Amino acid sequence: MKKSLVFILLIFIPVFFLAGCTQLKTSRQHSEFQTVKTNNSNEENYLSSNYYYLESRLHIQNKNFQKAIVSLEKALTQDPGSFILTQDLIWLYLRQNNNDKAFELSEKLVLENPDNVDALLLLVQLKKDSLDEKKLVEILNQVIELDPKNKEIFLRLGKIHMDKENYTEALILFKKMVDQFPDYYVARFYLGQVNMIQKHYDLAKIQFLKTIELEPDLLEPRFQLIEIYNTENIPNENRTDNRQKIIETYKEILEIEPDNNRAQLGMALHYFKNNRKKQAENLFLDLGRDIETNSRLVMVAVDEYLSGQKYEDAVIVFSQMLKADPDNSTLNFFTGMSYEAVGDFKKAISYYLKIKPDHSQYKKTILNIAMLYKRLGEELSARNYLEDKYKLFPKDIDIIIYLASFYEKDNNYDQAIALFKKGLEDSPENTSLLFRLGALQDKAGFAEESMVTMKKIIEIDPKDASALNYLGYSYADRGIKLDEALLLLKRAYELRPDDGYITDSLGWVYYKLGQYQKAVEHLEKAAQLTSFETIISDHLGDAYQKTDQFKKALETYKKALSNAKDEDKNKILELKEKINAARKKIDE
Template sequence: MKHLTVCTLALALILSFFSVSGCIKESGTSGLEQTGSKHIADQELTLNRNNDFQASYYYLLARRYDNKNEIHQAQKALEIAIAKDPDSSFLQREYIIGLQNQKKSGQALTLAEDLAENDPNDVENLILLARLKKGDEKEMTSLLERILQLAPENKETFLRLGKVYMDEGMTLKAMNLFSRMVSKFPDYYVAHFYLGESRRMADQPAAAKESYLRTLELEPDLLEPRFRLVDVYKAMGEKKNKSDIIAVLKEILDFDPGNERALIELGLFYFNTKNYQKADDIFVALGREIMENSDLLVNIVQILIPEHRYQDAVTILSQIRKIRPGNANIDFFLGMAYEGLKKPGKAIEYYLKVTPDHPQYKKTILSIAFLYKDMNRIVEAIQFLEQHHRQSPADIDITAYLASFYQENNRYDIAVTMLERALKETPKNTALLFKLGTVMDAAGHRRKSIETMNTIIRIDPKHASALNYLGYTYAEMGIHLDQALELVQRALAIRPEDGYITDSLGWVYYKKQEYDKAVFYLEKAVALSNYETVITIHLADAYLKTGEREKAIAMYKKALNNAGEDQKKEIREIEEKLKKLEHLGQ
């Protein structure tokens, strides 16, 4: 048996939750079988709705076209099958899945919602709807709870709902759910693993340990529960559980001697517990292996950086660097780790060592410039980018970011001149044009900004950012509101899950005094943007217009809590609005 992680196996189960399959039973042989394969010829695609063939014939025909990757023809066949048997939820689900495969997600979702509404107790309909739903976790939670109520034996629903609970921080609900799952399926190792996960999230390491050990009793070859045991042993005290931690990591290496994650964890554990000789043995071996396998270094970083283990990354990379000095990859990743630790000086020190032949050299340059800016050394940031702009004057990214820095330093004329000079070489470059439009707007030249955005849209009618910017600008100015609505709707059709474009649509409706519609889209926008300050202010303003004063106050306070130090104007605006509401309330 392969040493698969429990997460991999659970993922397969969750994915199976989203697959729909089935069959249509008919007595006798199907029309397809009776007439022979020649009926699959192209001319048969007239698909006469008035013939005597049953729905099953057209379903099987659709499957044949689907296997030949002729999706359009398959959908036509399904349409006729549905016309023959309009009460078949199965056929309608197959048609909806076909739409999803054609990237017609909006149409698929609408039909799935209709199907679920027509038969709210059909579990397969609800599962399909859950597959298509995105963004609204509250609605997803309600839907999955309904599925579990109707199909309490569905393991995949338990897993999906439990994941939603954990993602939303509802740890107690997740623990209760997985406890129910363990009671219902006592020999199902995945249930025990996820009960352990929820217990670990709830800071109950001893209880989590019990769940992980039970998981391994049921499925002894799994590695992921062993890594989780290392985590809980550390949470219960590294010194107290030192021997257990080392034993588990060595056990993993017995199963899989080349397991990079276990080697990294063991080396770090030895180092952090001051067993430097054993740590060095592991780090030296890793450093030598990097000479043969450059991917190993990337794997080390991918294990540590996404989990925000920046100090561990610095530790292991610094030790490997002693063995492999002058390695640009190590210097680049050390810069990333120090940046994660919010030590910009050290990050810059290592980024500066990265050589021009490195594939991430330009990213390194931009990172250094932003680090200078974050340290309130904007002049040095500009000087640094100017130096590289002179070396590579045709580099669009460096030009655009340098223009942004000049803009932030209120040196609009220099930014505009630089962008216009670059546009002489590439007059239809929409990235530079968009930057020029935003700089002109910031400089107070709104008419020129509008002209520039219109130029972008003429060059690229599907430039979502320009469509949105122009539509929002019209809304802010209170002009051309019908055109603003059309522009933003076009942008949203291109990027339907963009919180900022959704906010623009809500704000256009606000300006059009259609406040109920404004609230609908602004509520969606705050969810998509994780309550970005300006968007949250917009929603609060809309609540006031619909007479929902308490909701408005709650949103203003939410916006105030989320405001950054650089949003002084927004903070003053919120405080003034809250004072007025407090005064009116009194």
């Protein structure tokens, strides 16, 4: 049976708690009526503890978990030091979603049994998300010391180091693991991987070759070897040996798994980049012909070259496969994406334009083409293209929104507003369209209409934080309906407490209400959340002024000025005046 990296990675899946009554692996296996041994010498208490334990098992069998908890709690009262009883009670607490009690009991279990591997592993499993990295590493190191034959703990700790890019620690750990388990191929593989990350290519090769020796059908170490052969710092004229090793390794992979698309694509690309164009062309043509019947091939290519950010390679792979079927929409789409990724927008557009309307990515392509025209500075072409597509798809929300943005940029507010209203005839409760309409109405000077539109959004979705914020801030900034504004902004803040702009709006309505200390508290938070955005810093400076904190006001106005956009001349002038006024207050 072929083995791949999937097999290797499965080793990391935690197995402590599965569905049903699965429990943490321990040294004991008890039956439904197994006697619970305790350290209590009192015969009456011993029988009582055992009785309650058996009672809990019957309750579990009848799925009455709350009664089982009560029974186990009574059993623990008689035998408070029982590991088995404590562990079973933790499981029941978790079963009833009483996580706090489970965590508390797990910590107590570790305190009372600091050298018990099962207790430590249980704590790790329960608190893996809340334990800080240092504490988690400390516990896992402790488990390794107590149970040096536990492969899974080595791997779990190694994964933590790898995820955190602590490669020196990972290297030490995997070396130790290889010493402990010299014939364990997974340990060899990860030791090779860490060495490769640290560019110790010779050491990495040794481990990958050893991995293959231990498990001859593994594919992933062979792919890693190919990457090493491709990246080793060898002068170009001396790379013949490595080029041959790459071909041989690809052939080995394809002997093990003849339909491995990653290897097929890699070999074709290798031929192409090493001037063996005829061989490359034949392989790419064969692959291109398979696209219609092998959708996985495309996704492998996307994952390897586009998601892997190997954009120059992606251009070669997709454009060469396209030669087998020049009208293939899928290949044209990904060829376009590849050229877009390398910054050749004109070529990208030329491929996107070949995509047929029945293709699943056609709508996305429309927006891509308009965006690329815009990035090329051809905004008129972008707008004209979108207008043509709008005629074909008058109900498409994305096209409406994007086309309206061009009208808005040209200050053609009436046409943009008309476009949104036309879209809302077919989708009257589309809050995305409504919000953009309301914001545009406000920008165009139709404040009353804007507020009516925002109210409609809130009627449709009372938890739309953006609409709540927009309407509340509109009231606050105009100094009207301040009590209603406060209620709206409190609701928005409850929904998104870490949104700097909503926090600013709430602070600003407190300012307008004359509650300056509350205003300062919220505006300080908003300024921190937005890295002292100009308007928010301006608000905070005003609040500092009202609380006689003139030095803080001066510094905040300066930050607002430093973040102001050059084109916002009125705001820059206003801030300079406020800075001068704050200086005068300080000098008084």
